[in-house]
Amino acid sequence: MTIDALLRDPDARSQVVDSYDAFSLRDAGAFDDLAAFAAELCGTPVALVSLVEDERQSFLGRVGTELLETPRSLSFCAHAMTAGAIMEVADATRDARFADNALVTGEPHVRFYAGAPLVDRDGVPLGAVCVVDVRPRTGLTAFQRRGLEVLAAATMARLDQHRTARAAEESELRFRTLADTMPQMVWSTLPDGFHDYYNARWYEFTGVPAGSTDGEGWNGMFHAEDQDRAWAVWRHSLATGDAYQIEYRLRHFDGTYRWVLGRALPVRDERGAITRWFGTCTDIHAQKLALEEREIISQELSHRIKNIFAVIAGLVGFAARARPEFAPAAVDLRQRITALGRAHDFVRPHSAQSRPDVPQDSLKALLSELFEPYQQGSMPRIAVGGQDVAVDDRSATPLALLFHELATNATKYGALSNQDGRVLVAIETVDDRVAISWQEKGGPMIDRIPDKAGFGSRLIEMSAVRQMGGQVTREWKAQGLCLTIETPISSFRRS
Template identity: 65%
Template sequence: MDVLDPLTISEEQRAAVIRAYDLSGYRDSGCLDDLAAFAAELCGTSVALISLVEEETQQFLAAIGFEERQTPRQTSFCARAMVAGDPVMVVPDASADPRFADFPFVAGPPHIRFYAGARLLSHEGVPLGAICVISPEPRPQGLTDFQYRGMEILATAVMGRLQDRRAQLEHMRTVEASEARVADSEQRFRTLADTMPQMVWSTQPDGFHDYYNARWYEFTGMPDGSTDGEGWNGMFHPDDQDRAWARWRHSLATGDPYQIEYRLRHHDGTYRWVLGRALPIRDAEGRITRWFGTCTDIHEQKLALEEREIVSQELSHRIKNIFAVISGLIAFAARSHPGFSGIASDLRDRITALGRAHDFVRPHSPQSQPKARQDSLHGLLGDLFEPYRGDTDARIRLDGEDVLVDDRSATPLALLFHELATNASKYGALSVMTGHVDLTVARQQDVVTLCWQEHGGPALEAPPQRSGFGSQLVELSAVRQLGGSVRRDWHAQGLIVTIEVPLAAFSRPAGVGPCR
């Protein structure tokens, strides 16, 4: 901080600094009496004062041998001492000094003659007053060097104590202001929380619940404060309590966001589904200082979703039955028309493949859920290739990266690889017991490459002269429906089919679902 020139400081500046010390009534504390007494003893005087010079008066913060609590500033020695050029102003004989000879305390009692005052400067350089010694006897010799230096040190000691008081007061004001801001912020938060439609709550870092907004008490019908601490868990459905506790303890231990659906007891005694969420608030060092959470009533949406799932499962089950009926009708037609049996067999196999693809991605109940993930390309192909598995190992070996799939891509993928597997069974590697197929999946940026490579089948002397319906179906599935490309390489060792498909064709973006 820059130090100011005492001679250029305005009274407004001095008054502002003096207020920072809040020295009203400070004399009664006696905090500076020992320094005043030591000054009197050091200089051998009967009077010693520590003065604070204000706009109209000077008040004494400590006084030895002097009863007055304050005197007018216009007749103050200390008012001159605090702006003097030297650290200590010495007046050997005030009666012979034209600056002070007419002062009442010089002309009359206590008949001041000798005065020595060390100025008191704040750390900004603002003059506040002086620590001084007074005697009714003149001292032509003034102060000794030891006494002069001692008065300087005492002035520094006085300011040290006053500065400690100022710092303490500023700290208290800062704390009070901070507490006021916190209280205002807390009030604003509570007002905002009470206007929200969700139930809002907060906890201490250890998870102790200490706040719920008005919506919580309206929903639960519980008295204020009755669910603080761990009482909140008693509001959950008994079947959800252990699960909610385990999830909450995990979040407290790891700092992970908290999210769970559970049934919460309503004030009418029923249980309603709610979505609970919470996030931690951290300080600059990353320590959790609070948790803030919400509970959102999702009961109606939950029931609607469950109803939709039931309907969806029922429709999917009926579609699966339709596939079975169509396959049966084809088989019946083939028996009635023997010449149709070859085509019927191929058609029935293709419908069966479509049925397997549909069954893989359709909505399931917990009892009918497939073992593999329903959004997994590996899972879909593994299920599709199950009929080609040998006695000891898989005839079609799947390797490489997995890719997310959905109901949109499952059908063309099932048709595509069903045709490749069927052709391999009739003419290629799967037509002999020693043959097998390697199917490799590789993803590079936005393109997925699927490489079908046959090994150990009959030697190929030349590519077929024409393409059949199966080849056309492969083109239809890969190119028209998936937007990809197909390349066939006919080698003596076996057929290689390279299929490139845009990654976006396999599944919809997150959050985009199928049309209902």
């Protein structure tokens, strides 16, 4: 913004001038030495460092006068600051701008004035470094003019330094005020991780004396079982600059430990170097307990569902003994129920003690669980290869029915019906689809294609097509069945 534009917009200039805080600058006495040097340089009895405000001009530095301010309407410096160079008035009584000025017609009877403008880096006129004499003068020498310009530059440097420091103090005050109003505990550290600030919420939560957790004292506030883990995660963040996030138990002022979520991010300068870390601690104790309670309920429910599978299988067996003619069908039904039970037990929520050793969201691991009854010793009858796919409880049921049926048929009629047969299951993902191939080898030679689809084939179709939205292709080769199931990857796991 140009000087003319700033003068047309007094509010914009006023905000800039206010940021320098004339009272704190004057009270500091930082500019009296500059005024004294200006007076000595130019041989005048009075010298001033002025800051021109909306209604007045304040003297930040002064020598030869007791005045602290004057109305802006009487200010010579209000003219000098917009002159673009040193403004000189040889005899104020002969200058139409100042002849009727009360400072000219009365005390201190100003006659000579010379002022070097004070303009900040954004072009905002602030005031002037000026010298005043009660006698008319022909003007400054070239050396004096140059010296006055140097003093103006030195004055601006001090003003900018003060403004920057004041802005930093105001920014710190705003941050602390904001941090103290937040529901979270807020903290910050130096680049090396030295904790040097906590907000009021931290001290309210922990009940410790202010400053007692500075430095490395914070780690002693954690539960003994969480301290090493918290240190390891924090050191990793300090070494790499990665975001810090961890759940740990923090000591409450009542002596109990409550779960909190700790997070922190680094602040970097223009070169990318970390200048500070800012972090928060959020009390998540109630949510943590609710999740643990929900997990216990979920485990109990899943355990009861597993028992239901066992009861149903038992009822089927009991009914088969009463009606021997249904025994073959009952055996098949019990095996399918058992396969569903194995799939459910694999993907259900587990405790730390009952959780499987393999990942519960792995298709390969699920298939290995389903095929376990068909394996023999160290030589697997059914081998699973290719890419793994994430699964959940929604897809586990149709997958269990589908592959149990294939394995059962292979045991009765195909590659697993003799000692030499093998089955290779290969998984391949292409874009958003998954292809799973089932290839039998080494079983009885196939001399004709089955002329009709039985219940097992319809069950495979129902599982792959209707429940998983895929398609099934069969190829009856002489060495065994080759079946491919192609399914959208979204059918295996919820988003």
